[in-house]
Amino acid sequence: MENLLLIVGLMLGAVLLVGVGDRLRLPWPALMVVLGALVALTPGLPDSFELDPDLILPLFLPPLLFATAQRTSWSLFRARWRSIALLAIALVVVTIVVVSGLAVLLVPGITLTAAVALGAMVAPPDPVAVEAVAGPVRIPRRLLAVLQSEGLFNDATALVVFQAAVLATVQGDELSLGGLALSFLLGAAAAVLIGLVVAWLARMVLARVTDTIGRSALTLVLPFAVYLAAEEVHASGVVAVVVVALQLRRLGDADEAAERLVQRSFWDVVELLVTGVAFGLIGLDLRGVVEEAGTDLPRMVGHAALVCLVVVGVRVLWMTVAxxxxxxxADASAAPRTGREAVVLAWCGMRGLATLALALSLPTVMASGAPFPARAEITLIAVGVLLVTLLLPGFTLPTLVKALGVAERADAEERAEKIVTRRAQRAALNRMAARIGEADRSDQLPEEVEAAIRQRMSRLDAVLSGESLSEDERQRLRAIRDRRDVLQSIEADALSAARAEVLAARREPGIDPEAADRVLRRLDLRTVLLD
Structure with a gap:
């Protein structure tokens, strides 16, 4: 019952802190961590939030990864495969190597394999944390796209290394670099295949489910199902979830307007509540970590501070080289293109759920029955890196972005939308003009109906441009409601053409997926109102 009350309290806290964060211009997930820590450290309250560490990643990561991946596209990943390889794989590996080397020097009694496990815990920036903190700050879309691409795949690299390092520590074996590389490649390849197959099966099921609410509910079950299926065969659940989300968006039908609107609202609520509970959980587990450290807490905090400096320093150096x-x-989408952009990308290395889950999932004993080497200090260092890299950038990023002058300008967002909007307008108006031409040849449309159609062409143009209609225009449209069936058929046809063009544009390189989604939302709203 106490756990249930805490979950409800965290959900309520998330709802309230969203408004507080907007007013203070601070990222509300960082405020949730502070709230969770205050609750955990308050005397008289339950000692900690009791949740099996093995359930943290399967419960929280699939829906949050799915929600984040839906806002991007395959074309974006194809265009950024180099940065994904450099950040999600190479940077993670370099961070693991540097941190594990430092840990061997600092931490008494730690083995090399246990130090590698620590490095894997703190190496990957968390996609949920990055999206939650950096998204509202309005950093340029190029930079946010780089961070999203990095965050969606780096967990896979870190998890493979962590699992191998823990297994080697427990069994008293040595790590095999060749085995690690092979495990990563096979796991990633299997995950991609599983994601594509599950997405194909999901489309088949969705085609047979006519209820919009039921179809939306299926998308909630899907990320958990694909994650567990991939993990069951020792593939990467992270990669499988990302692939299924990307593929479902690519296979989306232009005529699913009502479903897209319902799913967007549904996933906005899910993402808010799950993110709130997840980040509150980070704060709630602080008491248990501090108590496990005992009298060695000051020394461990000092070591954690050194590891934090190294983690941040490695990222700063890496972004400088980038x-x-x-x-x-010559690639206009490449980032960072300036030193100021490099500073912002370096500062956005927030750790989150993956670091917490891995820290809490460390075994307590090895196969020989001996205690796991330096478990308490490894856990405290990992949580310390998490808190510093999450809270410090979280509270200072808005000021840093403003001081450096790298915030996304409103006109840049408008230009991105206009590129997609113009294509939608041309497709819709061309379809309407074609329908009028067909009617003229068969002598089907009276003059007043053709005039009304042209009026609707203007109306559709206004919808796409975000303009409101005058009352006179509304009255003229109502005056011809006896021809509504014909008119609505033609407008629905035009809207369908516009939606299809936007979805096609979304799949193309160089098109901002979120700009396309905003235009598509306007078209979906008009389609639902028309129906």
Whole structure:
């Protein structure tokens, strides 16, 4: 019952802190961590939130990854495969190597394999944390796209290394670099295949489910199902969830307007509540970590501070090299292109759910019955890195972005939308004009109906442009309601053409998926109102 009350309290806290964060211009997930920590450290309250560590990733990561991946596209990943490889794989590996080397020097009694496990815990920035903190700050879409691409795949790299390092520590074996590389490649390949197959099966099922609510509910079950299926065959559940989300968006039908509107609202609520509980959980587990450290807490905190500096330093150096490499690139979407952008990307290395789950899932004993080497200190260092890299950037990123002058300008967002809007307008108006031409040849449309159609062409153009209609225009449309069936058929046809064009544009390189989604939402709303 206490756990249930805490979950309800965290959900309520998330709802309230969203408004507080907007007023203070601070990321509300960081405020949730602070709230959870205050609750955990308040005397007289339950000692900690009791949840099996093995359930943290399967419960929280699939829906949050699915929600984040839905906001991007395959074309974006194809365009950024180099940055994904450099950030989600190479940077994670370099961070693991540096942190594990430092841990061997700092932590008494730690083995090399246990140090590698620590490095794997703190290496991957969390996609949910990055999206939640960096998204509302209005950093340029190029930078946010880089962070999203990095965050969606780096957990897979870290999890493979962590699992191998823990197994080697428990059994007293050594790590095999060749075995690690092979496990990663096989796990990623299997996950991609599983994701594609599940997405195909899901489309078949969705085609036979006519209820919009039921179809939306299926999308909630889907990320859990694909994650568990992939993990069951020792593939990457993270990659499988991302692939199924991307593929479902790619296979989306232009005529699913009502479903898209319901699913968007549904997933907005799910993402808010799950994110709130997840980040509150990070704070709630602080008491247990502190109590496990005991009298060695000051020494461990000092070691955690050094590891934090190294983790941040490695990312700063990496982004500096990336800037020097791509600043003269002909690719307009490449990032970072300036030193200021490199600073922002370096500062957005927030750790989150994956770090917490891995820290709490460490075994207590090895196969020989001996205690796991330096478990308490490893856990405290991991949680310390999590808190510092989440809270410090979380509370300072808005100020940093403003001081550096790298915030996304409103006109840049408008330009991205206009590119998609113009294509939708041309497709819709061309379809309407074609219908009028067909009617003229068969002499089907009276003059007043053709005039009304042209009026609706203007109305559709206004919908796409975000303009409101005058009362006179509304009255003229009502005056011809006796021809509504014909008119609505033609407008629905035009809207369908516009939606299809937006979905096609969303799949193309160079098109911002979120800009396309905003245009598609306007078209979906008009379609539902028309129906």
């Amino acid at each position: 800037w020097l490499t791509v600043r003269r690139s």
